[in-house]
Amino acid sequence: MxxxxxxxxxxxxxxxxxxxxxxxxxxxxxxxxxxTAAPLRPRWQSPWVLLATAAVVLLILGVVFQGLAGQQRSDEIAPRPDQVELPPNVxxxxEVSEESSPARLDLDGDGVEERVEFLAxxxxxxxxxxxxxxxxxxTGEETYGLVELGSTIGVNALGPIDADADGDQELVLYTNALDGGPNAPFEPVVLDLREGLLVQAVSSSPELLSGGDVPVPGSETDHYDLFHAQSFLVEDGALVSTRSRSAFARSGMIQLAPETYVMDRYEWSMDSDGVLVAGEPGCRVHVPESSTACTADSRDDLPYVTSQSTDTIGVGEEVALEDGGLGYRVRVEAGEPPSAVVDGPGADGHVFGLDLPDPRVSTISPTELVSSDGASLFVTSASDPTLVQVVVETADQAGLVRLQPVGDIAFGTGTTDSGRAYRSWLTGAGVTVTVVEGADGSWEAWRWVRVGSAETFEMAALPWGTICFDDVEDPTTGQAC
Amino acid sequence: MDPAVDITELYAAHRLQLVRLAVLLVDDFASAEDVVQDAFAALARRPDAVKDPSKALAYLRVSVVNTSRSALRRRRTARAYTPPHDLSPPSPEDSAVLAEEHRAVIVALQTLAPRQREVLVLRYWSHLSEAEIARTLGISQGTVKSTASRALTALEKTMTSTMTSTTQTSSGEEER
Incomplete structure (x- = not known):
């Protein structure tokens, strides 16, 4: 003891x-x-490359050397160590994650599928x-790879590919970050059998081989940034990615990708160094839930600015607002200045002074600019068409306030300091927009959204594409340029 | 350009010692092997991180200590989510027997805070100087000294408590 x-x-x-x-x-x-946890040999040190070198020597000596014809398999070629990494054997x-499904594919090209398991x-x-x-x-030998997918829950493979067309298949997984939101970028992870190990292929253009809303570097402003809508899939045994040709704006939960937009389509191949390379871009058109082939006139949807809410009320009038069923009413009462009086859920006679000459209140509400359910008013002037205001109910429904436009885009109608005309209106769908004239006669469309906190009462304009008008005073004349 | 260190050579020369170090830190053989594989893989990714081959072992030792600590942290938190069970096959050393007094020390060692255990292992098994331990753990020599002193006190206390309890149990059994 x-x-x-x-x-x-x-x-x-x-x-x-x-x-x-x-x-x-x-x-x-x-x-x-x-x-041994060492880098793979450079390709020139591979026995196959040395063998090929020896063959050249033999040919010079006049000896016919046969047997090296045909394409080498990727698992017989060592990739460059600075690009492809050997996985540590850990x-x-x-244990196998219960939520993961084994993949079945022919990794070694012998015509028999391997059952690949995922251990978390x-x-x-x-x-x-x-x-x-x-x-x-x-061979009966065990092979392995080690990957970081963001989550070990529910690891599933996409269909196998043969990106290097050598007869064996590569395994395609994808990252699955849990904390980036539904549109956070995610990437495919391609594993290729090389020198007996499952080695992760690298992409020569990682920005193209990604899915989700992929931010455009350097596009961030105080109020929005731009992104490309991207995706990837396995199509007929090939790894394919798509990217919207246009970049779209987003701010908070709002993103301005149209329903239909043109995409570049890339088919990926793997070179002998184990690097994924994008082919020449093809063209596809994204439509809701699907995509179609491009035609000569394929283009993004026009910005949805080709309607205008023209019905308004003035002093002495009252209307039930078209506000998506929120149930607010507004009347304009005479006074110095006249005032808008709002009734409805949480608003029992809320009053706001309308300091515009001959104020008119649209019968449609700019509901997109309310931070929570509440009343919203689009106010113009019958005698001065350059003036426009948006008035919203506060989040605590204590009263009505006017939203202050912030950012580089002017709100209203007029001419910028640089001599560019601009015009703002409320669309028939209750969206507040401004268009700014371009040098070539086209118009940049901008859409106003709430920015900052619910207490700052600010709105900023997000870029929404380009459109041409026969007459900008009549938005229904909008068309592709 | 050739990397500054020959990783294959280092692997052959130091893997066993590093796995033993990791075993003393993480307690199980499979995890210790993983820790050491990770350490070598990290060096393989950045072979130029060590310019001087004579410093490669020190670099690997730091890597093993840090990775062991991460492994212990992961394991400790994971155990809070899942009932403790061990499905792994018995490791080679499970069948071997430690002397009773040695087993008591090892069990007591496992109750120490990770930093305390690291200091004791590096001092009494790796035979590093206080300066070397300080560099390995990224702490001051004064902290090494005080941590070692507190760790020995805690170790002694745990061993005394365990052995006293064991003695009383044994006595009780003899009386019955």
Missing amino acids: STPPDTRADLEDLLRSALEARAELVRPEDLSLLA GRTW EPTPDHDGRTRVQTTLSS
Whole structure:
């Protein structure tokens, strides 16, 4: 029976001997036969390349050397170490995530599909690495790869591809970040069998090989940024990605991608170094829930600015607002100045002074500019068509306030300091827009959205595309340029 | 340009020692092997991070200590979510037997805070100086000294408590 050490020196001696004894339980023969965690050889050091070099020498000597014809398989070619990384052999004891489905594909090109399992690194947030492993049917040897997919929950493969057309298949997974929102960018992860390991291919153009709303670098302003709508899929055994030709604006939860837009379509191949390379761009048109082939006149939807709300009320009139069923009424009462009086849910006679000459209130509400359910008014002047205001109910429904336009786009109608005409109106759908004349006669369309907090009462304009008008005073004459 | 260090050579020369170090820090063989594989993989990704080959072992040791700490943190938090169970096959050393007094020390060591355990392992098994331990853990020499002192006190206390409890249990069994 052991007893506690008597002195500190005894304790230190005991600790030394215990640590030594515990460490020596790990014997050299216990170590697993794992691959050395070293970079793959440069391609010129590959035995196949050396063999090919030897063949050239033999040919020079007049010896016919046969047998090297045909395309080499990717698992026989070492990629460049600065681009493709050898996976460390970790995670052999991780467990298969129950939410993941094994993939079946022919990794080694022998005509027999391997069953590939996904083992999850245990972490509290399920955001660890995933070990991808299988036993090769051609050799009976285990192969593995290690990837970071953002989440270890529900790892599933897309259909297999043969991006290097060498007869074996590559495994396609995709990142699955849990914290980026529904449109956060995500990428495919392509694993190729190389020198017995599942090695992650790298992309020569990663910005093109991504899905979701991919931000345009450098596009960020105080109130919005631009993004390309992108996607990727496996189509007929090929990895395909698409990207909207136009970049669209977004601010907070609002993003201005039209329903129909033209996309560049890229088909990806893998070169002998294990690098994914995009082919020449083709053309597709995104339509809701699908895509179609491009035609000669394919284009993005025009910005939805080709209608105008023209029905208004003035002093002494009252109307039930078209506000999407919120149920507000407004009347304009005489006074100095006249005032708008709003009744409805949470608004019992809220009053707002209309300091425009001959004020008119649109019968349609600019509902997009209310931060929560509440009344909203689009106010113009019968005698001065350059003036326009948006009035909204506060979030706590304490009263009505006027929204202040912020940013570079003027609100109303007039001419900018640089001599460009602009005009603002409310569309038939209750969207507040401004168009600004371009140098070539086209008009830039801008759409107003709330920015800042619910208490700052600010709105800013987001770019919404280009349109041409026969007569800008009549938005229904809008057409493609 | 050739990398400054030959990783294959380092792997052959130091893998066993590093796995042993990791075992003392994380307690199980499979995790220790993973930790060391990760350390070598990190060096393989950035071979130029170590310009001087003589410093490669120190670099790997830091990597093993840090990765071990991360592994312990992951394991500790993961256990809060799942019932404790071990489905992994028995490791080679499970069948071997530590002397009772050694086992008591190792068990007590596992109750220490990770930093305390690291200091004791680096000092009494790796035989590093206080300056080397300080560099490895990124702390001051004074902190190494005070951490070691507190760790020994805690270790002694735990061992005394455990052994006293074991002695009483044994006595009770003998009386019955």
